[in-house]
Amino acid sequence: MPKLFDIKFPGDCKTLPEGFWSAVDVWIKKPHVVNKRLCGIKETESKDVGREALLFLLDDPELTPDVLSFITSTVSPAQTHEKENPWSSSVRTVIPKVNSYGTNLQKEVILKDFGRQLVTFLPFEEDSEGQVSLKRGNIYQFQLLHQDCEEWVLELHVLASDAWFSDGVAYPKLPWLSTDLLPKLVRWATECKTSEFKSTLSLLPVEKYSVMYQQLKEKYKAMVKIWPEVTDPEKFVYEDVAIATYLIVLWAEERAEKSLTAKQSFVDLGCGNGLLVHILASEGHPGKGIDVRKRKIWDMYGPQTLLEEKAITPSERFLFPGTDWLIGNHSDELTPWIPVIAARSSYSCRYFVLPCCFFDFYAKYQRRQCKKSQYKEYIDFITEVSQVSGFNTEEDCLRIPSTKRVCLVGKSRSYRLSDEAEAEQRRARYIQSHQTTSGATAHRLSGIRNDKDTDGTPDSSWGAGFQPRDRVEAVRNCAALPRDFVDGVVLQVANVLLGMTEEDGGTSSTDWNRGGQRKGEEDCHLYKPKVSPD
Numbered sequence: 001m002p003k004l005f006d007i008k009f010p011g012d013c014k015t016l017p018e019g020f021w022s023a024v025d026v027w028i029k030k031p032h033v034v035n036k037r038l039c040g041i042k043e044t045e046s047k048d049v050g051r052e053a054l055l056f057l058l059d060d061p062e063l064t065p066d067v068l069s070f071i072t073s074t075v076s077p078a079q080t081h082e083k084e085n086p087w088s089s090s091v092r093t094v095i096p097k098v099n100s101y102g103t104n105l106q107k108e109v110i111l112k113d114f115g116r117q118l119v120t121f122l123p124f125e126e127d128s129e130g131q132v133s134l135k136r137g138n139i140y141q142f143q144l145l146h147q148d149c150e151e152w153v154l155e156l157h158v159l160a161s162d163a164w165f166s167d168g169v170a171y172p173k174l175p176w177l178s179t180d181l182l183p184k185l186v187r188w189a190t191e192c193k194t195s196e197f198k199s200t201l202s203l204l205p206v207e208k209y210s211v212m213y214q215q216l217k218e219k220y221k222a223m224v225k226i227w228p229e230v231t232d233p234e235k236f237v238y239e240d241v242a243i244a245t246y247l248i249v250l251w252a253e254e255r256a257e258k259s260l261t262a263k264q265s266f267v268d269l270g271c272g273n274g275l276l277v278h279i280l281a282s283e284g285h286p287g288k289g290i291d292v293r294k295r296k297i298w299d300m301y302g303p304q305t306l307l308e309e310k311a312i313t314p315s316e317r318f319l320f321p322g323t324d325w326l327i328g329n330h331s332d333e334l335t336p337w338i339p340v341i342a343a344r345s346s347y348s349c350r351y352f353v354l355p356c357c358f359f360d361f362y363a364k365y366q367r368r369q370c371k372k373s374q375y376k377e378y379i380d381f382i383t384e385v386s387q388v389s390g391f392n393t394e395e396d397c398l399r400i401p402s403t404k405r406v407c408l409v410g411k412s413r414s415y416r417l418s419d420e421a422e423a424e425q426r427r428a429r430y431i432q433s434h435q436t437t438s439g440a441t442a443h444r445l446s447g448i449r450n451d452k453d454t455d456g457t458p459d460s461s462w463g464a465g466f467q468p469r470d471r472v473e474a475v476r477n478c479a480a481l482p483r484d485f486v487d488g489v490v491l492q493v494a495n496v497l498l499g500m501t502e503e504d505g506g507t508s509s510t511d512w513n514r515g516g517q518r519k520g521e522e523d524c525h526l527y528k529p530k531v532s533p534d
Helices: 018-029 051-057 065-072 174-191 206-220 233-258 275-282 296-300 337-345 374-388 417-433 483-498 521-525
Strands: 003-008 038-043 047-049 087-096 105-113 118-126 132-134 140-147 151-158 266-269 287-291 306-309 325-329 350-354 391-397 406-413
Touching: 003 174, 018 038, 018 105, 018 174, 038 206, 065 118, 087 206, 140 174, 151 174, 206 233, 233 275, 233 325, 233 350, 233 406, 266 275, 275 287, 275 306, 325 337, 337 350, 337 374, 337 391, 337 406, 337 417, 374 391, 374 406, 374 417
Parallel strands: 266 287, 266 325, 287 306, 325 350
Antiparallel strands: 003 151, 038 087, 047 087, 087 105, 105 118, 118 132, 118 140, 140 151, 350 406, 391 406
């Protein structure tokens, strides 16, 4: 078979051959991590087949003798039994970020030969009438070889390199396979890392997400130019567009599943700049956002975007019985309360939360153990809160420009409506077990009443002890200090350092004065602002 390129693994690599299949699965299931022009793939269920079943599978007029020879040349005589060294076959549909191919679908049959450490990709296109055409020139393979029983090598094979077709998207250029993809496969196989979280968009049809995201991105891109906040518009606008896309597709799937006609209503708790509320409302979902502090951009949205400046304290006053979904997008201290508020609002209320900063019910979240990353541990904590609150909890990973991308979704309850009283007792006991002594004023912190009233039903004080953030954001750096004061400090320190002699630790060079350095409390006197006698 024609070998196009190969790469040797490091001599001390201990992850092979398992790491090879782990790396191959990344390319199969998540090609968008390396090919940035793809949104993702839609994959059929993989199934194992033996040699005879494989040959039957390949009995297709499109597969000419040279193609069959390329695919099966590594099937050894020892692979004659159906149960020995099975092959695996699957089909994936490639989904570009921008679909410019009309109705044709770009697909690939993927064949894994576990006995020979080889995977084959057979691209083909399928039109709207189901007619299939094989992209013969674009058939390629990756094979892991153990040479001389010492070093491992990853080889790239191509059926007909001179006939390779590239559109730069679904079919990348041939040199890209060897210069970009192959080295990444080697690195992934060497690291053999397993993510703590699920793949992105695991709860949604990726093809629908891709189309909706492109539509919303185009529709709301003008927000980048008029963004009045101090935050980066490129990041925050497109991040909220992606979150809105996720919710809109998620809710559309829910309507189809439950045969609903009306679009879901929502309340965004801790809505911040309000852009997510604005997009969802503009796309026909009735709802509002609440935040303790008004932002400059709120006045730019118009009257159809409902935003309230109000401090949210978990209590009877902040339940939303007529709302379908509660949203917590980087809701900070409200994050663990959102599943609880949703559960207590109504049996049909659902929630979506995207945790960011780590908060418990009444204070900063304290780590319990160090076997997981702090982020994973906190996600597990919010999952636990959700499950105790009575939700069937699902986890997903968004495609947003942020390191905190994991969201939790509670679409249904794990108990019947008739068991609501028992479920509330469980919620109240759990919250009480997490209450802290700091800020606690009575036994009525968490929904459990005092000894004279212990039915466990929530009253107006079930969030007592919760501390919402201040309406006025505290400045924690030098931004609010007078400019002349800051300049004076900088100049004073610079003059001291530049004036240091060689004995003081400075430099004796006449060409360039590098100054010196001073450390510790001895430098506290460098700048003493003048104090008025008054």
